[in-house]
Amino acid sequence: MSYRKTNIPEEIQAAVGYAVSLLLEAGKPIHMHEITALLQQHAEQASDESLKNHLLHAIRLIADKMN
Numbered sequence: 001m002s003y004r005k006t007n008i009p010e011e012i013q014a015a016v017g018y019a020v021s022l023l024l025e026a027g028k029p030i031h032m033h034e035i036t037a038l039l040q041q042h043a044e045q046a047s048d049e050s051l052k053n054h055l056l057h058a059i060r061l062i063a064d065k066m067n
Helices: 010-025 032-045 049-066
Strands: none
Touching (some): 010 032, 010 049
């Protein structure tokens, strides 16, 4: 399988992938709103500042795509 190189940092891709995986496991719909809500929830609970920043960056990227 060939993957296209993006300018999105791997940490952001991982955060979004993790959120999508959690939603799939829970049987919930995979929509931008649900992804960003889950990322926001995890960002609010994160004690690691680096992780929190990655999650918030992911939210901003998704929000920019929705506008």
